[in-house]
Amino acid sequence: MNVRCFTALLGLLAGTAAAWADVPEREQNVWPFSVRYRETGAAAEAWSGAGPLLFRRPAADAEGNTAEGFRPFWVRLRNPAGEFRAAYVLYPLFSYTVDENTYKWSLFELVRRWDRRAGAGAPTSVFDQRGEFEVFPFWFSRQSGDPEMSYRGLFPVYGTVKNKLGFERLSWTLFPLYVENEKRGAVTTSTPWPFIRVTRGAAHGWGLWPLFNSIDRPGVSRYETYLWPLGFSSTRHPSPDDPPGTPPRRDFGFLPFYAKSTGPAYINEDYLWPFFGYTDYRKQPKAWLDFGQKTANAKEVHYHETRYFWPLLVQGRGDVTFVNRWAPIYTHSINQGYDKHWYAWPLVRDARWDDEGMTRHRTQLLYFLYWHESQQPAGRANSPTADLTHVWPLFSRWDNGAGRRQWQLFSPLEVFFPGNEKIRHAWSPLFAIARHERRAPGESRTSLLWNAVTWENHAAEERSEFHLGPLLGVTRVADQKRIAIANGLFGFRRNPDNHWQMFWWEFPQKTAAQPAPARP
DSSP states (O other), X not given: OOHHXXXXXXXXXXHHHHHHHTSOOSOEEEXXXXXXXXXXXXXXXXXXXXXXXXXXXXXXXXXXXXXXXXXXTEEEEEOTTSOEEEEEETTTTEEEEEOSSEEEEEETTTEEEEEXXXXXXXXXXXXXXXXXXXXXXXXXXXXXXXXXXXXXXXTTTEEEEEXXXXXXXXXXXXXXXXXXXXXXTEEEEETTTTTEEEEEESSEEEEETTTEEEEEETTTEEEEXXXXXXEEEEEEOOOTTSOTTOOOEEEEEETTTEEEEEXXXXXXXXXXXXXXXXXXXXXXXXXXXXXXXXXXXXXXXXXXXXXXXXXXXXEEEESSEEEEEETTTEEEEEETTXXXXXXXXXXXXXXEEEETTEEEEEEEEXXXXXXXXXXXXXXXXXXOOEEEEEETTTEEEEEOSXXXXXXXXXXXXXXXXXXXXXXXXXXXXHHOSEEEEEEETXXXXXXXXXXXXXXXXXXXXXXXEEEETXXXXXXXXXXXXXXXXXXXXXXXXXXXXXXXXXXXXXXXXXXOOOOOOOOO
């Protein structure tokens, strides 16, 4: 080849490369080794390797973090400044999270550590100052600047915990030989637990379990059991906020023969408990548990319920509550706006309710085999509807009602862990042999076999791309088109004048940067 031909060839290659430089491929697909792409409007480039195992992509959270790792063994999150924020090892086996001042790690939520980071700013309260370490259920430790909140305990040998496990304070020595717990000023000592009990302080009493137990909190309540759990008797006195003359609430019975509860405008009786009985009450709608706690000028509601062979046959009628149960064939209940149907329990469940200004409608087949929920602004029937559908374990689909949609083929975990981003980073992509995301009408990306086959469409840019791994890439931008074989080893290009040209050795360059979307 003479110099003139060689120079002409170089010029031709440079010209064709320059012609394509204005419209580079957005995706670099060397599957299964590496796939790089940037979604429209995304703040960072996404990357995957070894199929679904290696990855890096925006975490889609409010903090703008980036997730990366080796699924399912290791996942790490970094903030936009590149600072470490979290890591998960075979989640939920081990997790580690940090913020500006504190760190927390856990081993299957049984071994846990929480403390302040070295160099953290001065704590603003005792709660910020404390450090905790637990090996549940054996070791408990909390250390802070306040002795009233600090404790250590080695179970079952000796120790104390505070504001944990439902107690204000719980102490033990050679459990179950000696146990002491404190609730609302009453201290109960068991020697050994649960057989011999003595209560002192704000309440007093004693018990020889299971024969007899008595606890009296003067002016508040009294509770007794006989041959626990068969016989019981309790009285709860009116609180200072109750109107004068409010009667106490009393519960007594000997199971399974008879049980009765009475209170302000309330009565419940059971015969051959729990099969037969009735309930009748008048109370405020939002005071379901606090009988007698009244608000001035609030309207009382009435409810009456009859039970036959409970839980099979139940009939209830009230102002805000309705029950019509012929289990397992059919059940319809309405409880303060929560409208629920069962058909051939537990086969089909259908429920409607309002929550935080949204009307929600959920349908389930055997709880999780089919699961669908739609959401719409309450009282606005013409507003867009968001919905989420799971067909376990095959399929999940999500539509936000504003143009953004996603679906995934093979989705065995999403229905059990809704909203769990850790599961979505570490486990869900391992099963996703097909995924589709549409950020807006005309802006979508679909992938098969963990990015072995991908195609994208960007209507606003008049762009589309198709990739069959590194074997074939087809890119269209406006009236230009490029077909690349072996990731650019050779291929064909159609120019705006509708002429085709062949090219050689034109491999993709680094993915073009895209402007990040403005954050609210």
